[in-house]
Amino acid sequence: MRDVAPRPVTVIGGYLGAGKTTLVNHLLRHNGGRRIAVAVNEFGALPIDSDLIEGADGNVLTLAGGCICCSFGSDLVAGLIDLAARADTIDHILIEASGVALPGAIAQSLSLVAGLTLDAIVVMVDAETIRARATDFYMGDTITRQLTDADLVVINKTDLISTEARAALQHWLPAHAPSARVIAANHAVVAPDIVLGIDSAFVHATTKVDHFTRAFATESFEFEHIVDADRLAAGLADPAIGLVRAKGFARDPLLGWVTIQVVGQRHHVTAAPTLADPSGCIVCIAHGRRLDRTAIGTLIAACRPS
Amino acid sequence: MSITIYEAGKIITMNPSRPTATHVAVRDGRILGAGSLTELTGWGAHTLDRRFADKILMPGLVEGHSHVAEGVQWRFVYCGFHDRTDPDGRVWSGARSVDAVVQRLDEANQKLGTTSGPLTGWALDPIYFDNRRVTRHDLDRVSTERPIGIMHASGHIMNVNTKALEMAGMLRPGVNHPGVPLGDDGLPLGEMKGPDAMTPLGPHVGLDRGLLSADEPGLRAFARLCVRKGVTTAADLANLLPKPAVEMMERVGREPTFPVRVVSLRVLRGASPRETIEHALALKQHSNELMRFGIVKIVVDGSIQGFSARLRWPGYYNGAPPGLWYVTPEHLREALELALQAGVQVHTHTNGDEATELVLDTLEAALKKHPSNDHRFTLQHCQLANAAQFRRMKNLGMCVNLFPNHHFYWGDEHYRLTVGPERAERMNACATALATGVPLAIHSDAPVTPLGPLFTAWCAVNRQTASGRILGEHERIGVADALRTITLGAAYTLKLDGEVGSIEVGKRADFAVLEDDPTTIGGTHLKDVRIWGTVQGGRVFEAATI
Numbered sequence: 001m002r003d004v005a006p007r008p009v010t011v012i013g014g015y016l017g018a019g020k021t022t023l024v025n026h027l028l029r030h031n032g033g034r035r036i037a038v039a040v041n042e043f044g045a046l047p048i049d050s051d052l053i054e055g056a057d058g059n060v061l062t063l064a065g066g067c068i069c070c071s072f073g074s075d076l077v078a079g080l081i082d083l084a085a086r087a088d089t090i091d092h093i094l095i096e097a098s099g100v101a102l103p104g105a106i107a108q109s110l111s112l113v114a115g116l117t118l119d120a121i122v123v124m125v126d127a128e129t130i131r132a133r134a135t136d137f138y139m140g141d142t143i144t145r146q147l148t149d150a151d152l153v154v155i156n157k158t159d160l161i162s163t164e165a166r167a168a169l170q171h172w173l174p175a176h177a178p179s180a181r182v183i184a185a186n187h188a189v190v191a192p193d194i195v196l197g198i199d200s201a202f203v204h205a206t207t208k209v210d211h212f213t214r215a216f217a218t219e220s221f222e223f224e225h226i227v228d229a230d231r232l233a234a235g236l237a238d239p240a241i242g243l244v245r246a247k248g249f250a251r252d253p254l255l256g257w258v259t260i261q262v263v264g265q266r267h268h269v270t271a272a273p274t275l276a277d278p279s280g281c282i283v284c285i286a287h288g289r290r291l292d293r294t295a296i297g298t299l300i301a302a303c304r305p306s
Numbered sequence: 307m308s309i310t311i312y313e314a315g316k317i318i319t320m321n322p323s324r325p326t327a328t329h330v331a332v333r334d335g336r337i338l339g340a341g342s343l344t345e346l347t348g349w350g351a352h353t354l355d356r357r358f359a360d361k362i363l364m365p366g367l368v369e370g371h372s373h374v375a376e377g378v379q380w381r382f383v384y385c386g387f388h389d390r391t392d393p394d395g396r397v398w399s400g401a402r403s404v405d406a407v408v409q410r411l412d413e414a415n416q417k418l419g420t421t422s423g424p425l426t427g428w429a430l431d432p433i434y435f436d437n438r439r440v441t442r443h444d445l446d447r448v449s450t451e452r453p454i455g456i457m458h459a460s461g462h463i464m465n466v467n468t469k470a471l472e473m474a475g476m477l478r479p480g481v482n483h484p485g486v487p488l489g490d491d492g493l494p495l496g497e498m499k500g501p502d503a504m505t506p507l508g509p510h511v512g513l514d515r516g517l518l519s520a521d522e523p524g525l526r527a528f529a530r531l532c533v534r535k536g537v538t539t540a541a542d543l544a545n546l547l548p549k550p551a552v553e554m555m556e557r558v559g560r561e562p563t564f565p566v567r568v569v570s571l572r573v574l575r576g577a578s579p580r581e582t583i584e585h586a587l588a589l590k591q592h593s594n595e596l597m598r599f600g601i602v603k604i605v606v607d608g609s610i611q612g613f614s615a616r617l618r619w620p621g622y623y624n625g626a627p628p629g630l631w632y633v634t635p636e637h638l639r640e641a642l643e644l645a646l647q648a649g650v651q652v653h654t655h656t657n658g659d660e661a662t663e664l665v666l667d668t669l670e671a672a673l674k675k676h677p678s679n680d681h682r683f684t685l686q687h688c689q690l691a692n693a694a695q696f697r698r699m700k701n702l703g704m705c706v707n708l709f710p711n712h713h714f715y716w717g718d719e720h721y722r723l724t725v726g727p728e729r730a731e732r733m734n735a736c737a738t739a740l741a742t743g744v745p746l747a748i749h750s751d752a753p754v755t756p757l758g759p760l761f762t763a764w765c766a767v768n769r770q771t772a773s774g775r776i777l778g779e780h781e782r783i784g785v786a787d788a789l790r791t792i793t794l795g796a797a798y799t800l801k802l803d804g805e806v807g808s809i810e811v812g813k814r815a816d817f818a819v820l821e822d823d824p825t826t827i828g829g830t831h832l833k834d835v836r837i838w839g840t841v842q843g844g845r846v847f848e849a850a851t852i
C-alpha cells in the first residue's frame with residue numbers, strides 16, 4: 001500500500017432539485033487550490049458547467065484547477081477504487097449522491113476502500129419543498145433518512161420563502177436532522193471551507209477570510225500546553241458550543257502531534273507531522289451568531305491532562 | 307418450400323378450437339396447420355417425419371424473465387444445495403453441507419493444479435445449512451495460495467478466502483460496513499453482503515460485474531440449456547446492450563443452428579430515461595428472427611430476501627427498514643411517459659408492494675397524458691401485490707410476470723422472517739391474477755433459480771416450499787392454466803403471442819418435444835416431465851446431442 005495520507009471524502013446528499021449540482025459547481029469554481037475529484041451517479045450527462053471543462057480522458061472529465069469529474073454509474077465502490085488509485089493527483093473527493101441514495105450508506109462504503117476517509121455528510125434541502133417531501137407517501141422515509149445521516153444540512157433557496165417560513169423550517173429541521181448543524185444558503189453559495197473542511201494553511205493564517213466565510217464567525221485559539229485531543233475534539237463537537245467546523249493541531253500526551261477535525265457532531269483525531277511552531281492552534285467556525293470565545297477557552301484549558 | 311409433416315403421440319396446441327392433434331405440417335419454419343394427416347395432406351407434396359411418433363409436442367416454452375448470464379455461471383464450480391443440470395446435460399448433485407462445498411472446491415482446485423488464477427464457485431445457499439455462516443477459514447481449507455470466491459444463489463452475497471481478501475486490500479482492521487461481518491480479530495470474515503461489499507473482491511475471484519453479462523460462449527451455453535428445458539424463446543431481462551454485444555447477438559442469431567429466440571431488454575442504467583428510450587427504439591431496427599430488441603427494463607426496488615424491496619405498511623416481519631428505491635418517481639414518470647409516446651414497451655422490476663403501487667400510480671397518470679390501447683407494460687416479480695393491485699393492473703392494461711419459484715427456494719424464509727405467514731401465503735398470487743384477468747406469465751429469473759418453465763409451472767401449481775409446506779393453497783393454479791402461462795402467457799408479455807405460444811396455422815414452428823404428457827402426468831409430477839428437446843423455427847434440436 002502506498003504511503004499517502006487518506007483522502008478526505010465529502011458526501012453530498014439530498015433529493016432532486018435541492019441544489020447538489022449547483023453546490024458542486026460552486027465548490028469547483030472556488031476550490032481554494034484543492035484538486036477536487038467529483039464522483040456522480042446520476043444518470044445522463046455529467047452535471048458540470050461547461051466553462052469548467054478542459055477535456056475528457058476516457059470517462060473522466062478534466063476540469064479547471066486540476067479537478068476531475070467521473071460518473072460511476074451504479075457501481076460506487078468501483079468508482080472509488082479507481083479514484084483511490086489516483087490519489088496522488090487528488091486532494092479531496094466529493095460524491096454527489098443520487099436523489100434516492102442514503103448518504104450514510106455511501107459513507108459506510110468508504111471503509112471498503114483503503115486510502116479514503118469520510119470528511120462529512122452534507123445534505124442539501126430545498127427550502128420550499130423539503131417539508132412536503134418529508135411526508136411524501138413514497139419518498140418521505142427516504143428523505144428523513146437522508147436528513148438523519150447529515151453532519152451538515154444546507155437549506156438552499158432560502159430567498160424563495162418568507163421569514164416566517166424560514167423560522168418554522170429552522171425549528172423543524174433539528175428534530176429531523178439530530179446530528180447536523182444547519183446553515184442557510186441561496187443558489188448553493190456556501191463557503192468551501194464549511195463544506196470541504198478548513199484548509200490546513202488557514203489554521204495558522206487567521207487573517208484569511210474569503211467573502212464566503214464572512215457570514216460565519218471565525219476565531220482562532222492558540223495554546224502552549226498539551227491536551228487530551230479526543231476530549232477536546234468531542235467537546236468542540238458538542239452542540240452546546242454550536243460550531244459548524246473546527247480544525248487544528250495539538251500535542252496529545254499519548255499520541256504526540258495530532259490533527260483535530262470537527263464537523264457538526266462528527267469529530268476525528270489523526271496523527272500529524274511534528275510542527276515547527278510548538279504551540280497548539282484551533283480554528284473554529286460558527287454560523288449565524290457570535291462564537292462563544294469564553295466557552296471554547298474554558299474547554300481547551302479543561303482538556304489539559306491533570 | 308418443402309413441407310414436413312410431423313406425426314406425434316399427441317400435440318397439445320393451446321389453440322382452443324382444436325386443442326389436440328396428431329400431426330403438424332411445417333413449411334419455411336412456420337406452421338401450415340395442426341390436425342390429422344388427411345387434413346394436412348391437402349397442402350401438397352410432403353415428407354412424413356415419424357421421429358416424434360411416441361412423443362408429446364406442445365408449443366415451445368417461453369421463459370419470460372431470465373438472464374443470459376446463466377450460461378456464464380457454469381464456468382464456475384456449482385455449490386448449490388439442489389441438483390442442477392448444466393448446459394452439457396450433466397446433473398450436478400447438490401452440495402448438502404459446508405464440508406461438501408469445501409470438498410467440491412478442493413477437487414476443482416486439485417484439477418487446476420499449478421495453473422494460476424482464481425477458483426470461482428456459485429449458487430451457494432447457506433439458508434439450507436441452518437444459516438451457518440461460511441467464513442474465509444472454511445475456504446482456506448481449500449487453498450491459502452489461490453484466491454477463492456463463491457457467489458450465493460441470491461446473487462447478493464459472496465464468500466471469499468483469506469488470499470482474496472489480502473489481494474483486495476481488505477485484510478485490514480478498520481473496515482466498518484454492515485455488509486462485512488468481522489471476526490474476533492477485527493478482520494473481515496470473508497462474507498461480503500450487498501453489491502458495495504462485493505465490488506472490491508469481484509475482480510480478484512473471477513466475479514467481475516462486467517463479466518457476468520453474457521459473452522458469446524455464455525450466450526451459446528444459455529441456448530443449449532434452453533433446448534434441454536424445452537425453451538424456444540427466452541427473455542434476457544437486463545442488458546446494457548452496448549454495440550459490440552448487439553453485433554455479436556445479431557451475428558449469432560443468424561447462424562442456422564442457433565436454437566433459441568432471445569428477447570433482450572435494455573435496462574435503464576448509466577443513461578438518462580430519454581437516452582435509454584431512444585437506444586431501445588434504435589435497437590428495434592437490429593432485431594432479426596432470433597434476436598429481438600426494443601423493450602426497456604426499469605429496476606424500481608431491491609429484493610425481498612435482501613430486505614431491499616420497498617414494502618408498504620406494516621413493512622418487514624422482522625422489523626427491518628422498508629427497503630430501498632433504485633429510481634426516483636420523477637425519473638420513472640419521465641421514462642414511462644417517453645416510452646408511451648415512442649411506443650416502447652416497459653417492464654418494471656418491483657418486488658415489494660409499495661414499488662408496485664408507485665408503478666401503478668405513475669402509469670395511471672402517464673396514460674392520461676399519453677393514452678395507449680395496447681402498451682402491455684409488465685410488472686416483473688411483483689411478488690407481494692394484493693388483490694386490489696391486480697384489479698388496478700387489469701384496469702390499466704398491464705401484464706404481470708410472477709415468480710413462483712421463490713416459494714420452493716425461499717418460501718420458508720419468507721414465512722418465518724421476511725414478510726411473515728399471511729403475506730408469504732399470498733405471494734406470487736397466480737390464481738388472483740388469472741381470476742382478475744391480468745395477462746400472466748411466470749418465471750425463473752435464471753440464474754437466480756434454475757431455468758425450466760415446467761419446474762416453474764410445478765411451483766405455481768403446488769406452491770410447495772423446500773421443507774414441504776404448502777404456502778397459500780388458495781393461490782395454486784391448475785395444470786392447464788400453468789401450461790398456457792409458460793407458452794402463450796409469457797409470449798403475450800413480450801408481444802410475441804401472434805408469432806409463438808401456440809401450435810396453429812401461421813405461427814413459428816416452435817415446439818417443446820416431451821417424453822411425458824404434462825396434461826395427464828398429474829400436477830405434483832409436472833417438474834418430472836422428461837424433455838427430449840425442441841423444434842425451433844422448424845429446426846430439430848435434440849437435447850442429448852446439443
Ligand SMILES: [Zn+2]
Pocket residue numbers: 371372373543751
Ligand atoms: Zn432478473
